[in-house]
Amino acid sequence: MPAAASHHRAFLLATSAALYPLIFATFLLLEKPGLGLGHFYYVPIAMVALASGPFWGAGAGIAATGFYTLGILINPHLPPSEVLTASTSIRLVTYTSMGALVGWFAYNHRVLVHRLRVAAERDFLTGLLNTRAFDAALTQRLEQGRPFGLVLADMDNMKEVNDNEGHAVGNDVLRLAGEILSRGLEHGDQVARVGGDEFAVITALPGTEPVRALCGRLTAALAEEGLSMSFGWAVHPRDGESALLLFRAADERLYAQKLIRSRLTAAEVVAMPTRAERLAMRSQAGSRGTHRPRARIALRSSE
Numbered sequence: 001m002p003a004a005a006s007h008h009r010a011f012l013l014a015t016s017a018a019l020y021p022l023i024f025a026t027f028l029l030l031e032k033p034g035l036g037l038g039h040f041y042y043v044p045i046a047m048v049a050l051a052s053g054p055f056w057g058a059g060a061g062i063a064a065t066g067f068y069t070l071g072i073l074i075n076p077h078l079p080p081s082e083v084l085t086a087s088t089s090i091r092l093v094t095y096t097s098m099g100a101l102v103g104w105f106a107y108n109h110r111v112l113v114h115r116l117r118v119a120a121e122r123d124f125l126t127g128l129l130n131t132r133a134f135d136a137a138l139t140q141r142l143e144q145g146r147p148f149g150l151v152l153a154d155m156d157n158m159k160e161v162n163d164n165e166g167h168a169v170g171n172d173v174l175r176l177a178g179e180i181l182s183r184g185l186e187h188g189d190q191v192a193r194v195g196g197d198e199f200a201v202i203t204a205l206p207g208t209e210p211v212r213a214l215c216g217r218l219t220a221a222l223a224e225e226g227l228s229m230s231f232g233w234a235v236h237p238r239d240g241e242s243a244l245l246l247f248r249a250a251d252e253r254l255y256a257q258k259l260i261r262s263r264l265t266a267a268e269v270v271a272m273p274t275r276a277e278r279l280a281m282r283s284q285a286g287s288r289g290t291h292r293p294r295a296r297i298a299l300r301s302s303e
Contacts, residue, residue, distance in 0.1 A: 012051040016044035016060070020067060027071040031078065038068045038091065045095055049103035057103030061095030123193040125171055126178035134192035134200055138243050141202055142236065148204055149211035149235050152250040153181070153218070154258070155197035156228040177227055184218045199229075208235055230257045 023040045031037045041064035049057025068091055072078050121133035129137065141148050155177060162170040174197065181191050181199055189203045205211050215231040222229050232254025234240065239249035 009051040012047040016047035016051075019044040019047070020063070024067045024071055027068075028075050031071065031075055033078065038071070041068060041095065042098060045099045046102050049099045049101075050106045052103065053107045054100045054103035057099030057101075057106075058096045059099070061097070061099035062092070064095045065092040123178075126175050126193050128178050128182070128199075129190060129192035131192065131194045134190070134194060134202075135243070137190050137192075137202060138246075142241070142243065146204075147206035147236055148202060149206075149214070149233060150246045150250050151201040151203065151211065151215060151218075152232045152247070152254050153199040153201070154230050154254060156230055158197040173227065176225060177222065177229065180221050180225060180227070181218060184214075184221050206235075208238070211235055230254055232257060 045060045048060035123130045191201045194200045232250040234246040234249035240246045
């Protein structure tokens, strides 16, 4: 729940808690037959319903009926027989139904607002943050002043996938890539789709080496699913203290990696080992002691 909404809810509940005894005391002092001060209970009932929903709204209506009934019994200007009239039963129905109705509308309003907020902040295809929400998150990180990393990622050969297999398959590839990136991040990191086949990550990892290592892990995770992605990175505040400078540094490293890959011939590209091959290499490394073979991977994060 946003802070502003939480404060608004707390204000409504606090005000309603103060109004119940205030209305009750006024009812005891001033209520006379035909005056109708009990109608003021509708105000705190509505406040509770707006803040907490239909069930609490109905409960607030029951509480108001109890205050009203007790006020009749104590008020010297009203005969106690008024409690047994149809008027009290009608008030119970109207108090509770009004609280439930207002609470129901308030609850549905909150649900719709949440859906609109999600639609405004999330990418329709992948469910990740969109460009506007990512820019806001990046601005917030910069305002905090703590070190963090910015990673830009670009799908390789996405145009060929769309041309040869269709855009539906391309959309599935983008969704899968977004899921893999999300799984590979630490708690609190944020990932967004910022273009057609472009993604961006904000990570709390401080320093150059941890961010480069993250790019390597993401590259390996994508390769396990048969996907290839180029990465560029920047670290705040080393590479810049503004969003423009960080994007520029990350984009330059991304372009450099793309350029290197474009100059590799088919014979120079070493295929990514399969999962079974990696497990076999680990087993061999354990049997050889200190000697560990390294799998050569052409698709690695740019330095």
